[in-house]
Amino acid sequence: MGRVEAPCALIVMGVSGSGKSTVAGALGQRLGWRFEDGDSFHPASNVEKMRAGHPLTDEDRWPWLNAIADEIERVCKGGGHIIIACSALKHTYRDVLLRGRSDVRFVFLRGTKELIAERLAQRKGHFMPPGLLKSQFDTLEPPETGEHVITVSIDETVEAIVDGIVRQLKLGGAIPKVLP
Template sequence: MGRAKAPCALIVMGVSGSGKSTIAAALGERLGWRFEDGDSFHPASNVEKMRAGQPLTDEDRWPWLNAIADEIGRVCSRGEQIIIACSALKHSYRNVLLRGRDDVRFIFLKGTQELIADRLAHRKGHFMPSGLLTSQFNTLEPPEASEHVITASIDESVEAIVDGIVRQLKIDGGKSRAV
């Protein structure tokens, strides 16, 4: 596989509690790119299911993933950039998000289950209960290099994580160079 195009979309991925929204928002601010939380693309039925402590099935996820992929397509076709926080736990989910594009990059936020469980225990006002963390780790298929992924450890400060991602993306002032 050749080199990927400069990205028009970054998908910050990982299990619930890994810091996807926080890192994606900070990265968007740093780069001047629009940020969207993938959770906002969930239908109400998915949110209610998760709030009730029920893991989503693949059938629940397909419409959500397709809605995110549609948004990526709209943004990229206008020559704009977007950063989306989205769990994207399985290869098949990431394939739906990509739709064969080579101008979308994944940022995998990696951390131990213990660290993330501790974070979830202290998080307020989020619909995802900490009890679903084990199912998220069981579902997680870590991305492979062929998926144009940047892996970032979550055991650093937000600023340090964003600095490392920007360095690896080779993005300066909101515009991409070769990646």
């Protein structure tokens, strides 16, 4: 069996509270790839809107998604590798993030509303209030097979989740490192 080419970018996706940042950070450490939290690409107006308890509209999301897609493009063109935590809840959002690239993969963190609500209730200091979880699930369009997705259950330890992702990437021992 031939070696599978590593994607230049992984987008760890799911609803708020699914563990995107935690899993993406741990995956970045395991692979030696740069990690970025997609939340850092939000304009201040989006953060304030969510902090006030208002869900974002598609119009709010386009500049944010395009900023993330620009960073993926920059890293991939430079021969690097990046992992980004980003909700990417709709098919159209994922299309914007991909920009037609075939060297980007999604990692979908799947979990129940109950488990995620429990995690959100324990989280302190995050701008996304637990009350917006329903809107996240209402918006979620789970990725389909044709979207080159790796789906993992969040009902495991972070280490087990990362192990499952790495196994599904099928990179074998040849895991590329991020360029300096």
